[in-house]
Amino acid sequence: AKLAGRNRAVEYRSEFDANAVERLQLVRHLRDALDNGEFTVLFQPQFGCDGRPLGIEALVRWQHPVRGLLAPAEFIGACEESGLMQQLGRQVLLEAASHHVRLVEAGLSGLRIAVNVSAAQFTEELYTDVEYVVRTLALPRGALELELTESAVMQSPEHAITLMQRLADLGVCFSIDDFGTGYSSLAYLKRFPIDRLKIDRSFVQDLDRNAQDAAICRSIIELAKSLDIGTVAEGVETVQQERWLRDHGCVALQGYLFGRPQRFDALLDDLRARGVE
Ligand code: C2E
Ligand code: CA
Ligand code: CA
Ligand code: CA
Numbered sequence: 001a002k003l004a005g006r007n008r009a010v011e012y013r014s015e016f017d018a019n020a021v022e023r024l025q026l027v028r029h030l031r032d033a034l035d036n037g038e039f040t041v042l043f044q045p046q047f048g049c050d051g052r053p054l055g056i057e058a059l060v061r062w063q064h065p066v067r068g069l070l071a072p073a074e075f076i077g078a079c080e081e082s083g084l085m086q087q088l089g090r091q092v093l094l095e096a097a098s099h100h101v102r103l104v105e106a107g108l109s110g111l112r113i114a115v116n117v118s119a120a121q122f123t124e125e126l127y128t129d130v131e132y133v134v135r136t137l138a139l140p141r142g143a144l145e146l147e148l149t150e151s152a153v154m155q156s157p158e159h160a161i162t163l164m165q166r167l168a169d170l171g172v173c174f175s176i177d178d179f180g181t182g183y184s185s186l187a188y189l190k191r192f193p194i195d196r197l198k199i200d201r202s203f204v205q206d207l208d209r210n211a212q213d214a215a216i217c218r219s220i221i222e223l224a225k226s227l228d229i230g231t232v233a234e235g236v237e238t239v240q241q242e243r244w245l246r247d248h249g250c251v252a253l254q255g256y257l258f259g260r261p262q263r264f265d266a267l268l269d270d271l272r273a274r275g276v277e
Pocket of ligand 3: 177
């Protein structure tokens with residue numbers, strides 16, 4: 001038994017080492033990828049209940065030279081842990097916001113461009129980056145939205161309120177992403193300069209079959225109304241979900257039913273084909 005135990009320990013150890021080596025390799029590749037400009041963004045539209053487009057969310061992808069287009073699940077965690085998130089976030093912000101001028105040219109100047117910000121990015125450096133982007137691209141107020149998670153703002157709420165207010169002064173608006181999955185303090189919620197709550201896909205998914213999920217969606221929509229802010233439902237895939245959300249007063253909808261994340265040009269073509277110009 002002693003021997004088996006030792007063997008097992010050895011096995012664990014080498015497995016752990018293999019993971020550590022893979023991890024280090026990934027971080028090295030991520031550094032190169034950042035230097036080589038291998039990250040790109042796709043855009044997914046958000047529509048109001050009257051069918052008008054309200055915004056587009058930028059979702060990062062790694063255009064890997066060998067493995068093809070990789071989703072954030074493959075690399076965001078490693079970026080956060082290795083301190084590379086700031087640099088990746090800066091590239092995403094700049095690329096996403098740089099499309100604003102194309103929206104204006106297409107007669108869609110009212111659309112917001114939403115960018116995800118992870119807790120690791122929610123620092124003074126973010127302010128510097130946003131200020132730079134807003135100034136160099138001359139973004140009008142309301143053109144840029146930052147999607148923050150509950151954990152990003154609740155880690156240090158007083159600090160978050162100050163930082164958000166300063167960003168809001170630059171014309172940035174805010175949504176709380178994956179709302180309902182973390183634990184926000186309602187007392188703080190009303191003190192944050194928040195424009196919208198995004199209802200997490202996990203609640204939208206079974207909305208029309210699961211009474212508890214429906215109750216959660218209903219209370220998020222009511223909460224937002226009482227705070228006088230908007231709601232966006234994530235991951236809307238069926239007309240049943242669309243109808244339910246519309247009937248219950250959700251302000252905006254986003255999901256495969258309306259459009260997958262896609263290249264900016266393809267998204268513009270799509271919006272034109274819908275006759276919105
Ligand atoms: P999220 O912000 O909650 O984004 C929604 C995710 O759901 C996206 O996955 C999107 O492609 C996917 N999605 C949208 N509509 C549907 C639908 O109808 N059905 C289903 N099944 N999925 C849908 P994606 O692009 O893989 O991104 C995953 C997460 O990675 C995001 O979750 C966000 O937390 C993070 N992320 C993405 N881009 C960035 C970024 O630029 N910066 C940071 N910090 N995080 C990012
Ligand atoms: Ca998001
Ligand atoms: Ca989500
Ligand atoms: Ca998220």
